[in-house]
Amino acid sequence: NTSPHIPYIKQCLSLAEQSPPRPTNFRVGAVLLSRKDNDPTFTDDRILSTGYTMELAGNTHAEQCCFANYAAVHKVADDQVSEVLPVEPGRKLVMYVTMEPCGKRLSGNGPCVQRITRTREGGREGIHKVYFGVKEPGTFVGESEGCRMLTQKGIEWEHVGGLEREILTVAFAGHENAEEEVRAALGEKETNVDDI
Ligand SMILES: Nc1nc(=O)c(N)c(NC[C@H](O)[C@H](O)[C@H](O)COP(=O)(O)O)[nH]1
Numbered sequence: 525n526t527s528p529h530i531p532y533i534k535q536c537l538s539l540a541e542q543s544p545p546r547p548t549n550f551r552v553g554a555v556l557l558s559r560k561d562n563d564p565t566f567t568d569d570r571i572l573s574t575g576y577t578m579e580l581a582g583n584t585h586a587e588q589c590c591f592a593n594y595a596a597v598h599k600v601a602d603d604q605v606s607e608v609l610p611v612e613p614g615r616k617l618v619m620y621v622t623m624e625p626c627g628k629r630l631s632g633n634g635p636c637v638q639r640i641t642r643t644r645e646g647g648r649e650g651i652h653k654v655y656f657g658v659k660e661p662g663t664f665v666g667e668s669e670g671c672r673m674l675t676q677k678g679i680e681w682e683h684v685g686g687l688e689r690e691i692l693t694v695a696f697a698g699h700e701n702a703e704e705e706v707r708a709a710l711g712e713k714e715t716n717v718d719d720i
């Protein structure tokens with residue numbers, strides 16, 4: 525029996541596959557939803573928005589596009605999205621992403637952890653929990669800070685295992701030596717002949 529989170533990670537993965545391959549980032553997909561408390565089979569989930577890397581103009585991240593798409597539909601600026609996210613008693617906001625939200629970006633653009641924590645402004649509950657399929661590989665920023673920063677701001681997170689190879693293969697598609705990077709990120713040792 526697979527975890528009920530897997531279908532959402534798969535939905536994020538198909539979003540990530542729409543991202544234009546680039547050597548300078550990862551192809552990632554994100555889904556924002558509202559979930560009823562104590563609903564173990566997620567039967568009453570409501571999808572609020574989706575996004576994928578570079579879906580919107582500029583050097584945009586999946587989570588960034590997910591929020592920006594929602595803001596656009598509700599006719600507010602990106603940085604006012606927390607004002608239009610639903611606040612409903614007995615329901616929580618949850619985000620699924622194929623990859624751990626970034627805590628730092630080489631471009632210097634605002635990291636997605638910051639966008640996620642900003643949803644809690646004005647005393648709103650904001651995003652309650654983030655589920656992701658892989659931790660960020662060290663390619664650009666070394667040891668990833670995303671999870672630690674989410675914890676610092678009281679936002680729960682959880683790694684949903686099982687699709688790492690698929691997620692990394694899509695994420696690295698635009699990179700020079702994608703194969704090699706996927707293997708390295710999966711932590712596989714080089715299989716040398718005497719081990720076969
Ligand atoms: N969670 C996540 N969603 C994305 O959509 C995406 N592209 C990344 N990628 C993280 C990686 O650390 C940054 O892509 C590099 O640090 C380069 O930074 P820019 O993307 O140019 O700002 N991570």
Ligand SMILES: [Zn+2]
Nearest residue numbers: 585626635636
């Ligand atoms: Zn990001």
